[in-house]
Amino acid sequence: MTRISFIPPIENHPFWLAAREGMAKECHRLGFNLDYVGPDIVNQDRQIELIEIAIASQVDGIVTSAVDPGRFDAVIRSSVRNGIPIVLIGSDSPGSLRTVFVGIDNVDAGRKAGNLMIESSGGKALIGVVTGYSRQLSLNQRIQGFTEAISEYPEMRIVTVEESGFDQINAGKRTKEILLEHPEVNAFLGVSTNDIEGIARIISEKSNSSSFSLIGFDDVDFTIESIKNGLVYGTIVQTPGQLGILSTEALAAVFSGGEVPESFIETETRLITLENVKDLY
Amino acid sequence: MSISSIIIFGLNGFIFFKYDQIIDQYGLFNDYLVAINEVGQEMESIIRQENFDRKNLFFFNRDKLLSNARRLRSSTEDLNLGRRYTDLYFLAQSYTNEATSAIRLMIDGYPSAAIPVYEQARHLFYLTNQHYYRTYETLALNVNQGRQQAARFRFQLNAAGLSIIVVLIVISMYLAAALSGWITSPIKSLTTIVSNAAISNHEIDTIVIEEHNIDEYDNLTTAYNIFATRINEYFLDMKRNADLERKLHDEETRNLKITNLLKVSELKALQSRINPHFMFNSINMIKNVAFIEGAGQATELLESFGSFLRYNYDKFDKVVTIKDEYQNVVDYFAIQKIRMGDRLIFEIDFDQSTFAALLPCLIIQPLVENAIDHGVSSYISDAFVRVEAKVVEKRVFLTVEDNGVGIEKKRLTRLNSLILTDNLENEFEGSIGISNVISRLSIFFNGDLHYKLEARERGGTIIRIDIPYKNDNG
Numbered sequence: 114m115t116r117i118s119f120i121p122p123i124e125n126h127p128f129w130l131a132a133r134e135g136m137a138k139e140c141h142r143l144g145f146n147l148d149y150v151g152p153d154i155v156n157q158d159r160q161i162e163l164i165e166i167a168i169a170s171q172v173d174g175i176v177t178s179a180v181d182p183g184r185f186d187a188v189i190r191s192s193v194r195n196g197i198p199i200v201l202i203g204s205d206s207p208g209s210l211r212t213v214f215v216g217i218d219n220v221d222a223g224r225k226a227g228n229l230m231i232e233s234s235g236g237k238a239l240i241g242v243v244t245g246y247s248r249q250l251s252l253n254q255r256i257q258g259f260t261e262a263i264s265e266y267p268e269m270r271i272v273t274v275e276e277s278g279f280d281q282i283n284a285g286k287r288t289k290e291i292l293l294e295h296p297e298v299n300a301f302l303g304v305s306t307n308d309i310e311g312i313a314r315i316i317s318e319k320s321n322s323s324s325f326s327l328i329g330f331d332d333v334d335f336t337i338e339s340i341k342n343g344l345v346y347g348t349i350v351q352t353p354g355q356l357g358i359l360s361t362e363a364l365a366a367v368f369s370g371g372e373v374p375e376s377f378i379e380t381e382t383r384l385i386t387l388e389n390v391k392d393l394y
Numbered sequence: 395m396s397i398s399s400i401i402i403f404g405l406n407g408f409i410f411f412k413y414d415q416i417i418d419q420y421g422l423f424n425d426y427l428v429a430i431n432e433v434g435q436e437m438e439s440i441i442r443q444e445n446f447d448r449k450n451l452f453f454f455n456r457d458k459l460l461s462n463a464r465r466l467r468s469s470t471e472d473l474n475l476g477r478r479y480t481d482l483y484f485l486a487q488s489y490t491n492e493a494t495s496a497i498r499l500m501i502d503g504y505p506s507a508a509i510p511v512y513e514q515a516r517h518l519f520y521l522t523n524q525h526y527y528r529t530y531e532t533l534a535l536n537v538n539q540g541r542q543q544a545a546r547f548r549f550q551l552n553a554a555g556l557s558i559i560v561v562l563i564v565i566s567m568y569l570a571a572a573l574s575g576w577i578t579s580p581i582k583s584l585t586t587i588v589s590n591a592a593i594s595n596h597e598i599d600t601i602v603i604e605e606h607n608i609d610e611y612d613n614l615t616t617a618y619n620i621f622a623t624r625i626n627e628y629f630l631d632m633k634r635n636a637d638l639e640r641k642l643h644d645e646e647t648r649n650l651k652i653t654n655l656l657k658v659s660e661l662k663a664l665q666s667r668i669n670p671h672f673m674f675n676s677i678n679m680i681k682n683v684a685f686i687e688g689a690g691q692a693t694e695l696l697e698s699f700g701s702f703l704r705y706n707y708d709k710f711d712k713v714v715t716i717k718d719e720y721q722n723v724v725d726y727f728a729i730q731k732i733r734m735g736d737r738l739i740f741e742i743d744f745d746q747s748t749f750a751a752l753l754p755c756l757i758i759q760p761l762v763e764n765a766i767d768h769g770v771s772s773y774i775s776d777a778f779v780r781v782e783a784k785v786v787e788k789r790v791f792l793t794v795e796d797n798g799v800g801i802e803k804k805r806l807t808r809l810n811s812l813i814l815t816d817n818l819e820n821e822f823e824g825s826i827g828i829s830n831v832i833s834r835l836s837i838f839f840n841g842d843l844h845y846k847l848e849a850r851e852r853g854g855t856i857i858r859i860d861i862p863y864k865n866d867n868g
Binding site for chain 2: 114116148172
């Protein structure tokens with residue numbers, strides 16, 4: 114029995130469930146046994162503990178996502194030392210001993226989000242940013258790309274960056290706070306999956322909701338609905354299922370004795386706006 | 395039916411097998427926790443209290459834990475649970491490896507090196523416990539699902555069992571109905587046959603016993619057939635007796651008729667003969683006187699007359715031969731000759747072969763008398779009467795012919811048609827002659843006679859009678 118452990122940062126989350134689905138399909142095809150277990154809320158200590166359990170269980174391969182790159186390096190080292198390949202998906206820890214990273218080019222994705230913001234606001238925007246976790250590399254890379262894109266527009270700038278902890282209710286709270294503290298803000302960027310949902314729920318309650326430019330990441334149902342009704346201008350969509358498939362393939366390559374050719378396997382992103390939202394499903 | 399029972403039995407066994415498996419798993423799963431805690435206690439005792447003599451107990455418990463973990467690992471076919479158990483097995487391995495290392499280092503006298511390993515072992519103990527409780531959740535879920543499945547399964551089994559019972563009941567009801575039909579239908583048909591036989595006027599049909607029938611029914615049918623055969627025999631007997639009685643009755647009637655007819659003849663005779671004995675004696679005496687006195691013709695006449703009367707008297711109710719009749723006719727002729735003299739020509743032509751033929755007495759003489767009285771008595775001369783008897787092909791032909799006044803043609807036809815009826819007597823106007831003769835002949839020969847009155851070509855009448863030739867030999 115080839116045992117794979119997939120330990121996402123948070124277990125019951127649409128993005129990771131979608132990744133699990135792709136991985137389960139691939140594992141079934143390859144005859145691997147997949148264990149999917151993650152913390153109930155984002156909790157890196159718990160996540161690392163689960164990775165340690167997988168290592169002590171002498172599984173054949175681990176798939177996880179480095180929320181805070183530095184904090185995972187030790188456990189990743191432990192895994193590799195125990196002869197267990199470990200694949201990071203979605204969010205990388207480039208300095209670690211991880212076998213391979215599978216995910217989007219987050220800087221590029223951030224740039225695309227910036228371009229959407231420019232389109233949406235016409236080059237004039239005071240932007241509130243809500244991100245999942247301020248030290249997560251992938252999210253910071255997106256913000257980095259976003260900043261790069263809008264830097265050419267003097268009337269566009271990020272007013273503040275707040276942290277939601279990957280929770281849409283917290284994202285809503287942060288949005289309210291931003292609006293109180295920075296009433297001039299007329300645009301928002303939701304960086305991690307649930308952030309744009311929290312933002313949009315708060316903005317939708319406002320009378321001048323249409324004057325806000327909202328850009329997000331990923332495609333939870335509320336985000337898609339908000340694009341359809343014009344509340345959210347657009348979103349950058351990853352393909353989590355593909356993350357699952359490609360990470361499993363990378364592990365299979367390691368098991369069969371071959372080296373994984375690249376340390377970074379890129380997955381594609383798509384821009385979703387009102388124009389193409391119908392084609393999404 | 396039995397196949398489904400076997401299947402149900404097998405499935406039931408399967409359920410129990412599954413339950414046993416779950417109970418075994420629970421036992422192993424529980425033992426795992428007990429064992430790992432024991433290992434932990436020994437480790438603590440050795441490392442913390444430097445209680446090295448417990449080392450063997452540690453190794454014993456360690457091996458117990460590992461063997462338990464191995465058994466637990468192979469106790470299920472469920473993929474998820476199997477995965478957890480495998481993980482638990484390797485966790486136990488990782489933990490005991492670390493703990494063993496720590497203890498060895500401790501025993502070998504490297505406590506400072508042993509402590510980090512011990513800490514790592516404690517961490518692994520903690521991780522193993524974490525995984526154990528997660529596995530417990532999976533097991534509980536699995537058992538719960540198993541129980542629900544078993545409950546569904548049991549429900550289906552019960553439903554299947556119940557339907558089999560229902561089907562069995564239906565089939566047995568049908569079989570019972572068919573069986574009772576099989577038993578009662580022959581009895582019903584027997585009942586119908588018997589009731590038809592009861593109202594039947596004819597012979598009773600017996601019943602053909604079919605094969606593969608019920609013994610009791612066969613016995614009943616056999617009894618009925620015997621009964622029917624006897625009834626049929628009685629029926630035939632009764633029929634025969636009835637025939638016989640009718641024949642007897644007919645015979646009696648015939649005899650009565652003969653007697654009646656003879657009585658009529660007798661009465662007629664008595665009217666003309668007051669006292670036959672007195673007459674015979676008188677005639678005899680007169681004949682003797684006539685002979686003494688030398689009156690030859692008178693003697694002859696009286697001789698004939700006496701003979702004639704005696705014949706009438708003696709043979710009156712007897713069967714006679716034609717020869718007797720012939721003699722009687724000869725006597726009668728002799729008397730008439732005296733009376734009529736040469737006026738009457740009398741021819742008598744009897745074939746010798748007829749003499750033995752039997753017939754009632756006084757048949758021919760009345761015919762002759764009739765011919766004379768009604769035919770030629772009024773003639774002054776040339777009255778002619780002829781009597782003939784002959785045998786042709788076993789029949790006796792009698793012919794009496796006269797040249798008398800004859801009978802009208804119309805009346806002749808009528809007489810011929812009425813000849814054998816009671817009216818005949820009236821038609822011959824009180825004569826006991828022809829009708830009496832014909833009637834007696836008809837009775838004697840059982841109707842086997844032919845009779846015809848004809849007109850004679852040269853005037854007169856012919857009576858033709860033919861009767862069977864019957865003699866003493868049959």
